[in-house]
Amino acid sequence: MKPKIGIFSLTSCEGCSLAILELENELLDILGAVEIVNFREGMTERSWDIDIGFVDGAVSTPEDEKEARLFREHCKVLVAIGACACLGGLNTLKNYQNEADYRSYVYGNRAGWFPTIPARPLSAVVKVDFELPGCPMIKEEFLEFVKLTLAGRTFRLPEYAVCVECKRKGNLCLYEKGVICLGPVTRAGCDAICPSFGSKCEGCRGIVTEEAVRAAGVNLREQYNVSLDDVMADLRLFGAYQEAKLP
Numbered sequence: 001m002k003p004k005i006g007i008f009s010l011t012s013c014e015g016c017s018l019a020i021l022e023l024e025n026e027l028l029d030i031l032g033a034v035e036i037v038n039f040r041e042g043m044t045e046r047s048w049d050i051d052i053g054f055v056d057g058a059v060s061t062p063e064d065e066k067e068a069r070l071f072r073e074h075c076k077v078l079v080a081i082g083a084c085a086c087l088g089g090l091n092t093l094k095n096y097q098n099e100a101d102y103r104s105y106v107y108g109n110r111a112g113w114f115p116t117i118p119a120r121p122l123s124a125v126v127k128v129d130f131e132l133p134g135c136p137m138i139k140e141e142f143l144e145f146v147k148l149t150l151a152g153r154t155f156r157l158p159e160y161a162v163c164v165e166c167k168r169k170g171n172l173c174l175y176e177k178g179v180i181c182l183g184p185v186t187r188a189g190c191d192a193i194c195p196s197f198g199s200k201c202e203g204c205r206g207i208v209t210e211e212a213v214r215a216a217g218v219n220l221r222e223q224y225n226v227s228l229d230d231v232m233a234d235l236r237l238f239g240a241y242q243e244a245k246l247p
């Protein structure tokens with residue numbers, strides 16, 4: 001029998017779920033090996049007997065909390081996809097704002113209709129078995145995860161920083177141009193796409209290790225006279241939740 005897949009969304013733009021639909025040719029190969037049984041973006045049927053559940057979005061409302069528990073209960077393996085589900089992502093910016101302000105900014109005079117809670121990653125509410133970070137998640141990692149899991153093997157994320165991929169591509173480091181880039185502290189796996197196109201890394205794949213943060217603090221101060229505080233301020237865009245736990 002084919003493994004049954006569910007794809008779910010919490011508070012997010014649902015871009016990571018859409019990235020699965022965008023796989024097109026590869027999706028046809030996957031569909032030969034698995035059965036998608038629950039995917040609001042792609043089908044109307046619903047089944048709750050699920051082997052692997054993929055979830056994008058942060059837990060940002062009481063309803064999200066209930067749904068996160070429902071997904072955990074019905075999925076043998078639960079996988080967070082994208083920065084929102086893995087880190088809390090952009091949603092966690094609200095945790096640093098006054099609640100009354102952001103509620104009225106987003107919902108105007110209907111703010112009372114929509115309950116809200118501080119945004120958190122999926123793993124803050126239920127046990128998560130794997131995480132595929134990025135905004136959006138990297139499609140190739142999703143395919144690799146599915147293929148390895150179906151083969152009974154373990155998928156592993158890169159354990160080094162974006163700078164490694166950036167250097168491999170021969171890019172001039174953006175710090176040489178006076179730009180703060182989060183590459184030294186961010187998990188690789190995106191092929192350093194942003195610095196390769198001249199944009200700074202904004203940390204959408206999360207902090208690679210606390211050791212990398214400590215090393216970056218020393219190196220950036222000594223080499224470029226940049227304070228780690230400035231780097232960590234930039235980290236808040238995607239990593240506000242992670243930032244709270246760092247040394």
Ligand code: SF4
Pocket residue numbers: 012013014015016017056057081082083084085089090134135136137
């Ligand atoms: S990680 Fe990015 S693309 Fe994915 S759901 Fe969140 S905001 Fe959208």
Ligand code: SF4
Pocket residue numbers: 162163164166167171172173174175181182183184192195201
């Ligand atoms: S541009 Fe950014 S990712 Fe590339 S080497 Fe410099 S700090 Fe690292």
Ligand code: SF4
Pocket residue numbers: 134135162186187190191192193194195200201202203204205206
């Ligand atoms: S370079 Fe940084 S911000 Fe850009 S995709 Fe990679 S991890 Fe995300």
